[in-house]
Amino acid sequence: MLRIGLTGGIGSGKSTVSALLAERGAVVVDADRIAREVVEPGTPGLAAVVGAFGTGMLAADGSLDRAALAAVVFADPEARQRLDGIVHPLVRARSAELAAAAPADAVVVHDVPLLVETGQASSYDVVVVVEADPAVREGRLVQRGLTAEDARARMAAQASDEQRRAVADVVLDNSGTLEQLAGQVDRFWAERVAPVTG
Ligand code: ATP
Numbered sequence: 001m002l003r004i005g006l007t008g009g010i011g012s013g014k015s016t017v018s019a020l021l022a023e024r025g026a027v028v029v030d031a032d033r034i035a036r037e038v039v040e041p042g043t044p045g046l047a048a049v050v051g052a053f054g055t056g057m058l059a060a061d062g063s064l065d066r067a068a069l070a071a072v073v074f075a076d077p078e079a080r081q082r083l084d085g086i087v088h089p090l091v092r093a094r095s096a097e098l099a100a101a102a103p104a105d106a107v108v109v110h111d112v113p114l115l116v117e118t119g120q121a122s123s124y125d126v127v128v129v130v131e132a133d134p135a136v137r138e139g140r141l142v143q144r145g146l147t148a149e150d151a152r153a154r155m156a157a158q159a160s161d162e163q164r165r166a167v168a169d170v171v172l173d174n175s176g177t178l179e180q181l182a183g184q185v186d187r188f189w190a191e192r193v194a195p196v197t198g
Pocket of ligand 1: 008009010011012013014015016017113140141144174175176177178179181
């Protein structure tokens with residue numbers, strides 16, 4: 001098994017690169033998606049969040065009220081740490097479970113937006129960082145429905161490209177077209193993946 005850690009700032013193109021790698025045969029483990037699954041109604045994760053922050057975190061239908069939770073942790077770093085202490089171990093455990101279920105010769109891509117922020121680089125054989133010009137990212141996020149202010153605030157709250165670069169084995173530049181990105185993914189696959197997996 002080859003374990004690839006894929007990261008990049010918000011709107012850099014992680015999901016797009018994941019899809020390109022999946023087309024080439026990789027198994028994708030998506031940390032954002034798992035982070036939603038581990039707090040679905042009926043999970044121990046949701047029970048733990050309610051235990052820590054109260055029933056005010058529940059919407060009328062019993063699901064997690066993300067806006068209420070965001071309001072609590074946004075202004076309170078200690079609360080954010082407590083939440084991360086609940087959710088991150090659950091995400092790691094579920095990710096490991098999904099990776100373990102893949103075939104022994106699989107290429108497993110872990111799409112982890114906060115790979116650098118959570119200090120997980122050493123968990124992977126290869127760390128791939130996707131970058132794009134901040135203005136290009138902002139434009140793509142606005143097209144996806146965010147306001148420009150929100151896009152900039154989210155970018156500023158994350159690690160910098162320099163911090164991500166420091167742990168990168170491979171940097172993919174997604175400031176250009178999808179075709180240019182696909183070409184870089186092909187090169188990465190030929191140079192770094194195929195020689196290992198045959
Ligand atoms: P997030 O951090 O929000 O999960 P992400 O890093 O996974 O984002 P994507 O969702 O892959 O990024 O890309 C962000 C947006 O930009 C998407 O709407 C995607 O379709 C678009 N996009 C990605 N790459 C390109 C490109 N090279 N040219 C044009 N649009 C692109």
